[in-house]
Amino acid sequence: MRIVLGVSGGIAAYKACSLLRSFSEDGHDVTVVPTAAALRFVGAPTWAALSGKPVSDDVWSQVHEVPHVRLGQQADLVVVAPATADLLAKAAHGIADDLLTNTLLTAHCPVVLAPAMHTEMWQHPATVANVATLRERGVHVMDPASGRLTGADSGPGRLPEPADIAAYCAPFLTGDPSDLRDLAGLHVLVTAGGTREPLDPVRYLGNRSSGKQGYALAAVAARRGAQVTLVSTVSTPAPPGCALVRVETALQLRDAVLAADADVVVMAAAVADFRPDHAATAKIKKTFDPATPDAAPIVQLVRNPDILAELLTRRGEGTAPVLVGFAAETGDEHGSVLDHARAKLARKPVDLLVANEVGDGVTFGQDDTTVHLLSGDGATPRDIGPADKTAVAHAVWDAVRDIRGTV
Ligand code: CTP
Numbered sequence: 001m002r003i004v005l006g007v008s009g010g011i012a013a014y015k016a017c018s019l020l021r022s023f024s025e026d027g028h029d030v031t032v033v034p035t036a037a038a039l040r041f042v043g044a045p046t047w048a049a050l051s052g053k054p055v056s057d058d059v060w061s062q063v064h065e066v067p068h069v070r071l072g073q074q075a076d077l078v079v080v081a082p083a084t085a086d087l088l089a090k091a092a093h094g095i096a097d098d099l100l101t102n103t104l105l106t107a108h109c110p111v112v113l114a115p116a117m118h119t120e121m122w123q124h125p126a127t128v129a130n131v132a133t134l135r136e137r138g139v140h141v142m143d144p145a146s147g148r149l150t151g152a153d154s155g156p157g158r159l160p161e162p163a164d165i166a167a168y169c170a171p172f173l174t175g176d177p178s179d180l181r182d183l184a185g186l187h188v189l190v191t192a193g194g195t196r197e198p199l200d201p202v203r204y205l206g207n208r209s210s211g212k213q214g215y216a217l218a219a220v221a222a223r224r225g226a227q228v229t230l231v232s233t234v235s236t237p238a239p240p241g242c243a244l245v246r247v248e249t250a251l252q253l254r255d256a257v258l259a260a261d262a263d264v265v266v267m268a269a270a271v272a273d274f275r276p277d278h279a280a281t282a283k284i285k286k287t288f289d290p291a292t293p294d295a296a297p298i299v300q301l302v303r304n305p306d307i308l309a310e311l312l313t314r315r316g317e318g319t320a321p322v323l324v325g326f327a328a329e330t331g332d333e334h335g336s337v338l339d340h341a342r343a344k345l346a347r348k349p350v351d352l353l354v355a356n357e358v359g360d361g362v363t364f365g366q367d368d369t370t371v372h373l374l375s376g377d378g379a380t381p382r383d384i385g386p387a388d389k390t391a392v393a394h395a396v397w398d399a400v401r402d403i404r405g406t407v
Pocket of ligand 1: 250268269306324328
């Protein structure tokens, strides 16, 4: 695999030599991109000798090869170790004033940043905000190790040990042969999790959706080369390469979906059909009405907008985005899971409907699931599983890729 090893200007730069060695010994092709400040700690000859490649920190060498774009585009993984407070700030703000920061802006692959700095700098609100921004965008910012720093002081801010950084990067370097790039050039939006509809500042109406299938769909799409926006109600960090938009309610989810200009929208979220018509501004007390101390409040519900139906109306006939709906069904005396799914497809004629059986202990929160893929053209449903949610995600994207050929 092709790794870009970025090194920014901290004294821990010397430890990146061991990381480079370990990547090379595992058979990876490593290009080292230091910053000018890093070269004051460890010189270019060291990096060139250890990597067997020329080393440059600016965008003015080998210009005919356009390295400031090519390196990031072709990399399978970009790792920056150490990542200083300055490097994190530049990455968070999209500043591109040298080869490394240009590479960070052009990378489609997972990006791992291993911070190293003094504790005060790590805990400074500016750095905390920059790390949060980067993590929301799907960048993997490791937590620094705790211990002795450059001087006599100690605390969080040490560069994690090279072996720990290598172990953290290992899942991104599996060289999985199923790692297609067949979704490159597509912007896909995936919604995940169950909406939470507030009753008061501490309570909400929710559902059992864990968001796992949505996260698997986002992760697989990113691995297959798509630009991914994940609109999620759960607190799980974004998978590598996915931009995360966190929402709570159906109305917020609707705004996030309608604001995006995506080629494919996958509505994996369990959107509440109803919300309390008004959320109390203060906590509702047990004795909410002193005149009738034993009474219970009556919650009036109102309909939420149906986001998928709205997307269908907006897009008109046969135009983008490709729309994928989910049908979480239990089956009942009126029909099987598949019967209900077919009826739903007739009501909401999406390009692909992913139907699955749900209930207490079935699907929600589980790693394995069985789904039926019903395409809008009325073809025979395809049954997938029982399979893990990553395998289901691959099957869904295979179907979307085929539909893209016809929509
Ligand atoms: N959905 C939506 N907006 C809603 C409710 C659902 O966009 N307010 C989406 C879901 O994300 C899912 C699909 O519509 O992709 C099917 O949702 P579901 O609630 O199961 O279908 P309904 O048509 O609402 O039918 P029912 O609740 O009666 O099963």
